[in-house]
Amino acid sequence: MKIFNKTTLFSAVLLSVFSACNLDDYQGGGGNDKLTFKKIGGFTNGTGDEGYAEISAFDSKTNKLFVINPKESELSVWDISNPSAPTQGVDIALTGNPNSVAVHKGIVAVALENSSNKQANGTIVTYNSDSQAVLNTYEAGALPDMVTFSPNGKYIIVANEGEPNDLYTNDPEGSITIIEVATGQVSNLSFTAFNGQTIGNDFRVFGPGASLAQDVEPEYIAVSHDSKKAYVTLQENNGIAIVDLQSKAITDIIGLGVKNYALSTNQIDASDKDDIVGNFKNWPVFGFYQPDAITYAKIKGERYLITANEGDARDYKGFSEEDRVKDLTLDPTSFPDAATLQLNENLGRLKTTTVNGDIDGDGDYDVIYAYGARSFTIWTTSGAVIYDSGDQIGKTIFDLAPDAFNSSEGGKADKRSDDKGAEPEAVETIKIGNKTLLFVGLERTGGVMIYDISNPSSPQFLEWIRDEVDIAPEGLITIKATDSPTGNDLIIITNEVSNTVAIYEIKEN
Numbered sequence: 045m046k047i048f049n050k051t052t053l054f055s056a057v058l059l060s061v062f063s064a065c066n067l068d069d070y071q072g073g074g075g076n077d078k079l080t081f082k083k084i085g086g087f088t089n090g091t092g093d094e095g096y097a098e099i100s101a102f103d104s105k106t107n108k109l110f111v112i113n114p115k116e117s118e119l120s121v122w123d124i125s126n127p128s129a130p131t132q133g134v135d136i137a138l139t140g141n142p143n144s145v146a147v148h149k150g151i152v153a154v155a156l157e158n159s160s161n162k163q164a165n166g167t168i169v170t171y172n173s174d175s176q177a178v179l180n181t182y183e184a185g186a187l188p189d190m191v192t193f194s195p196n197g198k199y200i201i202v203a204n205e206g207e208p209n210d211l212y213t214n215d216p217e218g219s220i221t222i223i224e225v226a227t228g229q230v231s232n233l234s235f236t237a238f239n240g241q242t243i244g245n246d247f248r249v250f251g252p253g254a255s256l257a258q259d260v261e262p263e264y265i266a267v268s269h270d271s272k273k274a275y276v277t278l279q280e281n282n283g284i285a286i287v288d289l290q291s292k293a294i295t296d297i298i299g300l301g302v303k304n305y306a307l308s309t310n311q312i313d314a315s316d317k318d319d320i321v322g323n324f325k326n327w328p329v330f331g332f333y334q335p336d337a338i339t340y341a342k343i344k345g346e347r348y349l350i351t352a353n354e355g356d357a358r359d360y361k362g363f364s365e366e367d368r369v370k371d372l373t374l375d376p377t378s379f380p381d382a383a384t385l386q387l388n389e390n391l392g393r394l395k396t397t398t399v400n401g402d403i404d405g406d407g408d409y410d411v412i413y414a415y416g417a418r419s420f421t422i423w424t425t426s427g428a429v430i431y432d433s434g435d436q437i438g439k440t441i442f443d444l445a446p447d448a449f450n451s452s453e454g455g456k457a458d459k460r461s462d463d464k465g466a467e468p469e470a471v472e473t474i475k476i477g478n479k480t481l482l483f484v485g486l487e488r489t490g491g492v493m494i495y496d497i498s499n500p501s502s503p504q505f506l507e508w509i510r511d512e513v514d515i516a517p518e519g520l521i522t523i524k525a526t527d528s529p530t531g532n533d534l535i536i537i538t539n540e541v542s543n544t545v546a547i548y549e550i551k552e553n
Contacts, residue, residue: 078553079476081494081509081535085127085547089113089120096120096543099519100536101147103173104527108133110152110173111538111545112142112519119145119154121176125529127547136176140167146200147173148193151225153200155188162187163214168202168223182230185219190264194271198225199289201274203262204232208251212362215251218260220276220285222292231292235260235285238297245299245427246332247283250399252363260285260297266340266349268425275338275349275425279356282332284349284427298427302330303353303417309434312418313450313461318389321449321457322442324435327391328379331355331414333421337470337520341497343480348430348500349423352468352484355416357397365397368462372396373408393462418465420484422500430500437466441489444508452488453541454515460488473497474522476533476550481506483535485517492517492537509548516541 089111090096097120099112109130111120119142121133140156147153152171158164166188170179185204192201199222206218220233235257243249243256251259263279267289274287278297286296305312311324335351342348357366370392374382386392394414401409419433442449450460460467470485470492482495482503491510495503519538528534533550 079479079481079506080551080553081507081548082551083509083511083546084530084549085124085130086514086545087122087130087132088542088544089122090115090543092543094516094541094543097518097538097545098540099144100521100538100545101145101152102521102523102527102536103147103150103152104523105150106173107529108173109536109545110145110147112145112154114141114143117141117159119152119171122545124547127530127534127549130545130547134176136171138169143187143189144191146192148197150174151179151193151197153191153193155184155191155202157187157189162207163209163216166204168200168221170200180228182221182223182228183232184221185232186216188221189262192265192267193225194267194274194289195269196271198271199223200225201265201267201287201289203265203276205261205263206258207261208360208362210361212252212360215254215258217255217257218262218278220262220274220287220294222287222289233287233292233294235294235297237294243283243297243299245301247297247299248281248332248400250365251358264335264337266338268340268347269342273425275340277335277338277351279334279336279354280358282334284335284338286425300333300335300427301429302332302413303419303432305329305331305414307434311435312438312465313458314391314394314414315389316450316458316460316462317393321446322439323461324439324442327394328385329391329394329412329414331417333417334415335421336468337472337485339471339473341473341480341482341500343498343500346500347425349425350471350473350482350497351421351423352471353417353419353421354467354469354487355414355418355464357395357415365399366395367398368392369394369396369412372398372401372412374412375406375408375410378410395463414464416464416467418468420468420471420482422497422503431503433503436505437468437484437486437493440493440505440508441466441486445510448489448510450489454490454512464488470517470520472520472522472535474524474533474535474550476552481550483520483522485520485537487516487518487540490515490517490539492520492535511546514539514542514544514546
């Protein structure tokens with residue numbers, strides 16, 4: 045298999061360097077001469093195959109790290125008072141399948157899906173972080189997938205994904221739960237008020253026979269610094285819901301539009317069967333952003349949302365939208381070169397959707413859509429694009445480590461080119477001095493990319509931290525120096541496939 049790019053020689057030199065030292069010691073191509081990111085500790089959670097470590101939350105009062113362990117239906121507990129030598133504490137047995145965990149000032153909140161019926165309502169259980177005693181149990185919606193606290197600790201907010209069963213005969217509504225911590229009041233917010241509305245801007249409602257309320261699948265939550273607004277990704281739908289936490293109402297849904305892969309800054313390698321690694325080209329394809337994780341940042345007085353544009357398709361026994369471009373009937377006017385485009389080495393292998401693209405309803409496809417944007421995006425809080433990283437993630441990985449390009453969980457290069465590339469999965473920020481740093485976890489390729497986003501319209505790449513023992517980052521958390529057991533800022537990465545948790549320390553030189 046050929047490796048094709050003008051930077052091949054440079055990449056080979058870097059690889060020889062990486063073979064002699066850890067990649068996390070490499071100070072990357074963004075001119076970072078003031079900050080270092082060093083792995084100072086880590087551990088393996090569980091002893092089986094993947095799925096023993098997904099999401100983590102840190103309690104600064106006790107220096108405990110709480111790790112979701114779905115395989116054993118427990119909350120693993122680790123003491124990281126000395127991050128270089130974490131010690132395992134007494135784990136918490138759970139009565140349900142855990143999906144998410146969050147901590148605020150000694151209260152631990154765990155999101156549990158219904159273990160006997162995934163489409164039934166789940167629960168949120170809170171614990172005392174020190175004694176680990178149960179504090180309260182609250183009913184949530186169907187499949188609570190993410191839980192977080194508002195910055196002021198007043199609210200626990202839950203994204204209830206409401207996925208259908210595999211036969212697509214039971215499709216519960218997606219919803220958002222707000223719990224007032226002081227009073228225990230629970231508000232389950234429905235999307236039924238939006239039924240029948242056209243959201244626009246490529247917002248998708250496409251499940252068989254589903255209303256909008258059934259079709260939306262809340263995925264991830266970001267909360268404003270003043271604890272007044274929550275922003276919830278609706279991944280499969282390609283949108284974001286805006287929630288007023290004070291009035292406990294979903295006030296708006298925003299469609300996120302599409303990314304144009306015909307633009308010069310949006311090149312992709314679209315085939316895993318072209319025998320070329322890093323075959324970046326422009327194509328007549330649009331990508332739904334479909335973000336997974338979302339975070340909120342206030343930078344120089346302005347408010348921003350930042351998303352990891354992973355992409356996701358619905359693929360069930362009872363209904364699947366997923367197909368490959370070579371299997372579509374392309375409109376001859378829109379695609380006069382359809383036969384060439386549909387070759388495996390061109391667009392033929394690219395995964396696409398069968399529910400979007402037939403614009404005029406004549407049975408052939410006038411537009412080709414891909415899943416995800418292979419990027420991160422900085423948005424205004426009303427959904428306008430401030431910055432999208434374009435093709436930078438893919439090209440940076442290829443330049444630094446071509447053997448990892450579009451790989452899948454430590455496998456061979458190029459295997460995910462026909463799908464969603466590196467799959468940006470997680471995003472988190474931290475402010476250090478006058479800098480705002482962004483961390484982007486790459487689920488498939490692995491590792492975390494670091495950017496200085498102090499100027500949100502022109503982020504600067506700093507570094508890609510990656511250790512081959514840590515595979516498939518699922519969760520990221522940042523810990524401020526004032527809360528850190530080392531007195532320095534930390535980034536903690538929870539890796540789903542390797543079941544490992546990696547602890548990196550950030551220092552100013």
